[in-house]
Amino acid sequence: MGLKIERNPAPVWFRPLIPLLAIALTFAITSTLVLLVKANPLQAYYYFLAEPLSSRVSIIEVLVKSTPLLLTGAAVTFAFVGGFWNIGAEGQLLAGATAATAIGLQMDGVSPLIALPLMIAGGFAAGMAWVLIPALMRVKLAIDEVVTTLLLNSVALLGVSALLNGPWRDPISQWPQSPEIAASAMFPKLIPRSRLHLGFVLAIVIIVVMWFVLSRTAFGLRMRAVGMSPDAARFAGIKVERTLLISALASGGIAGLAGVSEVAGIHFHLIDAISGGNGYTGIIVATLGGLNPWGAGLAALFIGVIDTGSQSVSRALGVPVYLGDVILATLLLVTLAMLLLQRYRVSWSRE
Amino acid sequence: MSDILSTTFLVGLIAATLRVATPLVFGTVGEVITERAGILNLGIEGIMFLGAFVGFAAAAKAEAAGVAGYLWIGLLAAVVSGLLMALLMGLLTVTLGLNQHVSGLGITLLATALSLFGFRVVFGESSVLPSIDPFPQLAPLGKDLLISPIFAQYLLTYVAFLVVVPLGWWVLFRTNFGLNLRSVGENPEAADAAGINVFRTRYAALLIGGALMAAGGAFLSLAQLGAFSPGIIAGRGWVCIALVIFARWNPVRGMLGALLFGGVFALQLRLQTLGFALPYEVLLALPYLVTIAALAIAGRNAAYPGAYLKPYRRE
Structure with missing residues (x-):
């Protein structure tokens, strides 16, 4: 007697339903915690899902929260599709944020037309640099990238902290935060007097480009082949190492852009909480999105809703704001388990 | 400079090193055992955090209720929370x-979360951090000898160095169970063919590992601090992940790595209090950088367990 898992791909129509089923199941599981704090789960989920979409202000806030997630989600999706298990988006984001700050601090009196492209290019390059060593180790030495990319997250955080406690410590407030970047280096707002900024457009562009590359170019085809089976790809004459290296570097660069976007669009200086776990949440975005660019886009927006909603749930019902994080983590695990249904049939056998 | 060369400084440094290394020893040995069975448990950072929280919360409630052994209740609760998370990890990755x-x-x-x-x-949103009366330090050599402070440690520190490490090594390398565990991590197909239950063995490894990780976290809240804060683990789990590789999947070498890191950590703390301005972050980044360098040098010969990261399915 036991769980039986057989190869048996699910019908195509079923696949888009998997994330929806996962969301429903996650809410069912986490409602026990809502009951634990003596709140009404239905009411709580109303605040989680409907409240953030009920006013113009909060919809804008959802988009603001989604912006870094669109980028880290795109970064992780790109890497995972290409078969590079980059779990270092957090560190690459911090590297991008650091580079953006370094450039932004020097941009006094420079036109935004020069400053902004410089910051974007610098952040992309820094993200690529942060993933370069794990990528080379994987390609040249066949050393698994999971641990190396993960450990570099901690190194990046310590690096940021060293800068903020050392050369970049704000000379006026003495807080561990960098001085403010030049005005010309700040991303313009998309809507006046809101927090929505150019980073959102950048993120959408990245998603579209990623979709194009993955599904409309020969390189995308090679990437997916390498991601599915490096041996088969090699047999088919694909330069596996080169393809892996490019996927990894592009992924790191995109994660770096998330750092640029947070510095130039929201905070305007570097703080050590600049990421707040967006790199790790990118893994949730990519998984929930089924490693598909549009899926990642929708997942990032959905998580933006949950993030915004956890604030209003907390305000309205006194449910601790961390319920949002519990929901997201549960959602990751449930989605992961349900994706199994895409490839296998799970049944209970009595033998 | 004379401050640093004095014996008291050295004795204090050694004592602090053992303290700092304790949670790392628990976590590293737990992760070594888990990875030897072929499972990389990146849940370690969270399991240590949960152990610290559950241990503290249970102890605080029991203390408030006037239960004498409240710290032991806390430790037990922490271990149970680690076991539950290990079970969940097993469900996902083994089953x-x-x-x-x-x-x-x-x-x-x-x-x-x-x-x-x-x-x-x-504990609500009170601005005062709740605290408990933590485990006392043992003093087997009294207080008067020059080296007394080195031995003035928590019971859990003694357990880590004198029980967890030797026992972990012995179980892994000198028992049938350990042989099975390693063969399951090295070549699950062959182990299965030899009649070893791959699934059960991997669950066992995860459970032992989860219990140790949670105990390591609980050491911080129940002994060293007597409190819980969001920054309590602060990447210690990731340090353990690095130490496991550095230790080439051996509990004894894992302990040495933990001591090395504990020493560096304790030293930078002391130098800072003495007014040395040093970018301590560089020192704290060492375990990660050294591990990555060690991997790069070992290259293709890095001693990963054969079935590392590979799920096992009976076809």
Whole structure:
């Protein structure tokens, strides 16, 4: 007697339903915690899902929260599709944020037309640099990238902290935060007097480009082949190492852009909480999105809703704001388990 | 400079090194055992955090209720929470055969979020951090000898160095169970053919590991600090992940790595209090950088368990 898992791909129509089923199941599981704090789960989920979409202000806030997630989600999706298990988006984001700050601090009196492209290019390059060593180790030495990319997250955080406690410590407030970047280096707002900024457009562009590359170019085809089976790809004459290296570097660069976007669009200086776990949440975005660019886009927006909603749930019902994080983590695990249904049939056998 | 060369400084440094290394020893040995069975448990960071929280919350409640052994209740509760998370990890990666690294990170995110949620539920939003009367330090050599401070440690520190490390090594390398565990991590197909229950063995390894990780976290809240805060683990789980590789999957070498890191950590803390301006972050980044360098040098010969990261399915 036991769980039986057989190869048996699910019908195509079923696949888009998997994330929806996962969301429903996650809410069912986490409602026990809502009951634990003596709140009404239905009411709580109303605040989680409907409240953030009920006013113009909060919809804008959802988009603001989604912006870094669109980028880290795109970064992780790109890497995972290409078969590079980059779990270092957090560190690459911090590297991008650091580079953006370094450039932004020097941009006094420079036109935004020069400053902004410089910051974007610098952040992309820094993200690529942060993933370069794990990528080379994987390609040249066949050393698994999971641990190396993960450990570099901690190194990046310590690096940021060293800068903020050392050369970049704000000379006026003495807080561990960098001085403010030049005005010309700040991303313009998309809507006046809101927090929505150019980073959102950048993120959408990245998603579209990623979709194009993955599904409309020969390189995308090679990437997916390498991601599915490096041996088969090699047999088919694909330069596996080169393809892996490019996927990894592009992924790191995109994660770096998330750092640029947070510095130039929201905070305007570097703080050590600049990421707040967006790199790790990118893994949730990519998984929930089924490693598909549009899926990642929708997942990032959905998580933006949950993030915004956890604030209003907390305000309205006194449910601790961390319920949002519990929901997201549960959602990751449930989605992961349900994706199994895409490839296998799970049944209970009595033998 | 004379401050640093004095014997008191050295004795204090050694004592602090043992303290700092304790949670790392628990975590590293737990992760070594888990990885030897072929499972990378990236849930370690979250499990240590959950252990610290659950241990503290249970102890605080028991103390408030006037139960004498409240610290032991806390420790037990922490271990149970570690076992539960290990079971969940087993369900995902052993039974369902899902991606180990994403599952492990998911466990870390879940355990962390649950702890923070639980902390708010149990202790509310009071601005004063709740605290408990923690485990006392033992003093087998009294207080008067020059080397007394080195031995003035918590019971859990003694357990870590004198029980967890030798026992972990002995079980892994000198028992049938350890042989089975390693063969399951090295070549599950062959182990299965030899009649070893791969699934059960991997669950056992995960459970032992989860219990140790949670105990390591609980050491911080129940002994060293007597309190819980969101920054309590602060990447110690990731340090353990690095130490496991540095130690080439051996508990004894893992202990040496933990001592090395503990020493560096304790030293930078002391130098800072003495007014030395040093970018301590560089020192703290050492375990990660050294591990990555060690991997790069070992290259293709890095001694990964054969079935590392590979789910096992009976076809």
